[in-house]
Amino acid sequence: MNVGEPDGGDSTAPDPDGTRTEREPDPEPEAVRSAEAVFGDGMPLARRYADLLTGSGTQRGLIGPREGPRLWSRHLLNCVAAAPLVPRGASVIDVGSGAGLPGLVLAIARPDLRVTLLEPLLRRTTWLDEVVTELDLDVRVLRARAQDCALRADVVTARAVAPLDRLLPLCLPLVRPGGQVLALKGDGAAAELAGAEEELRRGGISAEVVVTGSGAQTSTVVRARVPAGRPGSRAAGRGEPVHGDACPG
Numbered sequence: 697m698n699v700g701e702p703d704g705g706d707s708t709a710p711d712p713d714g715t716r717t718e719r720e721p722d723p724e725p726e727a728v729r730s731a732e733a734v735f736g737d738g739m740p741l742a743r744r745y746a747d748l749l750t751g752s753g754t755q756r757g758l759i760g761p762r763e764g765p766r767l768w769s770r771h772l773l774n775c776v777a778a779a780p781l782v783p784r785g786a787s788v789i790d791v792g793s794g795a796g797l798p799g800l801v802l803a804i805a806r807p808d809l810r811v812t813l814l815e816p817l818l819r820r821t822t823w824l825d826e827v828v829t830e831l832d833l834d835v836r837v838l839r840a841r842a843q844d845c846a847l848r849a850d851v852v853t854a855r856a857v858a859p860l861d862r863l864l865p866l867c868l869p870l871v872r873p874g875g876q877v878l879a880l881k882g883d884g885a886a887a888e889l890a891g892a893e894e895e896l897r898r899g900g901i902s903a904e905v906v907v908t909g910s911g912a913q914t915s916t917v918v919r920a921r922v923p924a925g926r927p928g929s930r931a932a933g934r935g936e937p938v939h940g941d942a943c944p945g
Contacts, residue, residue, distance in 0.1 A: 727768035730913055734776050738804045741831050745800060746772060748827050758795040758823055774880065775801035775855065777909030778917050781878055784808055786850040789870050791842045792816075792857035796824055798880060799853060803835045812836045814845065842866040855880040860888035860918060864895045867920075874924040878917050881905075885916045896920065 735742045749771075750764040763771065775798035782788065785808050790799025793813035803811040813828075813835060815821050821839040828835045838845075843866055852867045852875070860879060867877045881888060885905045896903050903920040 724766065724768045727773060730911070731768055731773055731776070734773070734779075734913060735805050738807070741804045741833075742772065742801075744831060745796070745804060745827065748830065749795060752826075753795055753823065756819065756823055758820060771797055772801055773909075773913045774915050776805045777913050777915035778802075778853070778878055778880055779805050781876075781906065781908055781917060781919065782806065782809060782851050786810070787872075788812065788851045788853060789814055789847055789849040791852060791854045791863075791867055791870070793824065793837075794820060794856070796827060798855050800824075800827065800831075800833070800835065802853070803833050804831070807834075810834075812838060812847065812849070814838050814840060814842060814847075816841045842870060845870065848872045850875045851878060852876075853878045853880070860892040861895055864892055864899075864901075864920060868899060868901065868922065871922045873922060875922050877920040877922075879920070881916050881918055883916070885918050889918055 731742060732739045746767055749759055749767060753759050754761055754764060759767075759771075778798060779802055782802065787810045788799065788802060789812050790796075790802075791814050793799045793815040796813060799811050799813045802809055811833075813821075813824050815824060815837070816839060818839060821837050824837045828837060838847075847870055849870060850872055852870045854863055854867060854877070857863055858866070860881070863879055864877065867879070871877060889903055889905055892903070895901075900923055901920050903918060906917045906919050908915050908917060
């Protein structure tokens, strides 16, 4: 089946045993068609991830029950729109990953990335581990708080974790020199950035609001760039691998 096919196409989906069963109609057919263009070959995995979010993810409190009908437009497309901001082959730490947004979305859309999901709550890391196994993704899940870790990565992402003035002190020490923080925000991004000026000035960090994507596939991101010569405050040493065992838990 060509996923995201317009109405009137094949509405069946393969079961694990190879048989085909009727797929429920997509609640957002236009958003799903847009996602197919963005995810490309990763769209089957994106669909499976969406099914897990609306299934066990909802049942176990990873997302709210009202998010299912707007999952693609509000969450998946919003996250994948930020993918072009991540350099090819980069290491990524997703802070406060929750249900894997945006970390798992980036891993699905960009298999060239090395993604670590950082999440302090056991029930969430348990679910994330199950999803990573189910989707056969090369993604690491770590149960830890950002402030307790000495990991470092080229890019640190966060979505719906904290206001920027509290988020930056958590994320900046995890960024390698020359790397960046990508904080996915909404309409209040500019105001949050203004409120974080002191933290940015203290660290010599340049930041900007970037709107990436097009049409309904946009994402408003605060991008904070770490100078190449800036030492990290918690990392053990420059260039520490993102998959190193540098977190408790």
